[in-house]
Amino acid sequence: MVNVNVQGKKYPATNPYLVGREKIREFAHAVKSTNPINLDVFAAQAAGYTDVVAPPTFAVVIQERSLATVLNDTEADIDFSRVVHGDQRFIHARPIVAGDELVSVLEVASVKSLGAHSMVTFETKIFAEGDELVCTAISTLVVRGGE
């Protein structure tokens, strides 16, 4: 069982993540994007961006860095082998663009029990330099109980 006492717990900011142009292209190809704004620097600049723009779900890469901290936290006691992704949402204040240097701060928004299972909702705020909020990623994991 997930420790309900970690509800409200905040985890320290991750080491800065530098968003690379080729990482965006790699991710865009992986999610089957053909949008030039993700792939073509000149198309992105013509649309008013400084460089290629990340696909709408790219923030998961940043979120995962914060989640890894929680999954390694013995106080939270989350058995990763029993985790199923329940839902996911990304709210963007602005798109992530190549060249951004991002840090994320995760808070355990809620821990709920459903019989033997636990549902844990995480809220990860992703900031660019100067504490500019770029994206809020909300993720719920279902942790199956033991037999």
Add this chain to the structure above:
Amino acid sequence: MTHINIAGLEVGQVIGTTEFLLTRDSLVRYAGASGDFNPIHYRDDFAQSVGLDGVLAHGMLTMGAAVQVAVDWVGDAGKVIDYGVRFTKPVFVDAQDGAVLVVTGKIGEIDAENGEVRIDLTAVFNETVVLGKAQARVRL
């Protein structure tokens, strides 16, 4: 800066349908790009050892592909300002044939005042809807 005139849109209007072929190659590629190397997404023996019928696609791959219907319609990936889904059913990816995901986008809500539209996405695999409440809000 888009070609879409919000006044000409109607709730319920279909904005597009795209068929995505997810193969084992797609899963390996997504694993590398995202950093999610859970072996249930590339090893049948491991998937079966945890009670699954076989290798399944990353939920985040299904989510990431599905939103492309909205991105293609609006023409700019940076205009998707809010996107959420529930992962309701697994997408099993056959080693030879892969899995075909068919995604349809419809206008769910029009907010003319703010120039925003909600796109409701339906992602179907094997005649089953695999994402719940898949909604992308786009700024026109």
